[in-house]
Amino acid sequence: xxxxxxxxxxxxxxxxxxxxxxxxxxxxxxxxxxxxxxxxxxxxxxxxxxxxxxxxxxxxxxxxxxxxxxxxxxxxxxxxxxxxxxxxxxxxxxxxxxxxxxxxxxxxxxxx
Amino acid sequence: xxxxxxxxxxxxxxxxxxxxxxxxxxxxxxxxxxxxxxxxxxxxxxxxxxxxxxxxxxxxxxxxxxxxxxxxxxxxxxxxxxxxxxxxxxxxxxxxxxxxxxxxxxxxxxxxxxx
Numbered sequence: 001x002x003x004x005x006x007x008x009x010x011x012x013x014x015x016x017x018x019x020x021x022x023x024x025x026x027x028x029x030x031x032x033x034x035x036x037x038x039x040x041x042x043x044x045x046x047x048x049x050x051x052x053x054x055x056x057x058x059x060x061x062x063x064x065x066x067x068x069x070x071x072x073x074x075x076x077x078x079x080x081x082x083x084x085x086x087x088x089x090x091x092x093x094x095x096x097x098x099x100x101x102x103x104x105x106x107x108x109x110x111x112x
Numbered sequence: 113x114x115x116x117x118x119x120x121x122x123x124x125x126x127x128x129x130x131x132x133x134x135x136x137x138x139x140x141x142x143x144x145x146x147x148x149x150x151x152x153x154x155x156x157x158x159x160x161x162x163x164x165x166x167x168x169x170x171x172x173x174x175x176x177x178x179x180x181x182x183x184x185x186x187x188x189x190x191x192x193x194x195x196x197x198x199x200x201x202x203x204x205x206x207x208x209x210x211x212x213x214x215x216x217x218x219x220x221x222x223x224x225x226x227x
Binding site: 006034036041042043044045046049089097098099100101102103104105 | 114116145147153154155157160162167168170202204209210215216218219220221
């Protein structure tokens with residue numbers, strides 16, 4: 001089955017700096033790659049996703065890039081703010097199945 | 113608010129006991145997923161139901177079972193509890209059996225503590 005690895009596990013940045021979280025996947029059949037944000041005491045919430053026929057997608061301060069050949073995708077957050085502090089999960093969804101394969105999460109702390 | 117409701121929010125019990133976690137999906141969603149999130153672990157997929165039928169199974173222990181009822185709510189039953197079962201259990205719902213996008217709607221979780 002699919003195996004998703006996520007790095008780093010923790011990340012601290014100064015407010016206003018950029019944050020980058022990287023994920024790799026193993027199954028070439030995976031074609032959807034969502035990112036979820038989990039705030040303290042809450043369930044994960046979708047913040048952005050990308051399909052395999054797209055190399056980059058942007059939504060305000062958040063962007064995701066995908067390299068299908070290398071099987072890796074990344075989340076980029078620019079101009080970070082304290083409210084960006086949360087745990088971020090990447091996921092991969094093979095087109096052959098029902099499962100969302102999640103990475104192990106990155107705890108992002110934005111220092112004011 | 114995602115629209116997914118999970119009860120109870122917190123549960124403390126002893127080893128060997130049995131508990132039931134309940135999930136009501138978003139209105140109109142037919143698919144329910146259960147995930148386990150242990151300390152320092154990611155989201156481990158347990159099981160998925162679609163319109164009352166089991167659709168996919170992940171790393172679910174034999175001591176655990178689930179079902180989805182005709183009104184589409186779902187229950188996760190955990191029995192012969194062990195200390196290692198202490199975790200946050202999430203329910204998520206989606207409209208489709210095989211989501212075409214990454215849109216899973218998560219509840220706020222049920223935190224189980226086994227003493």
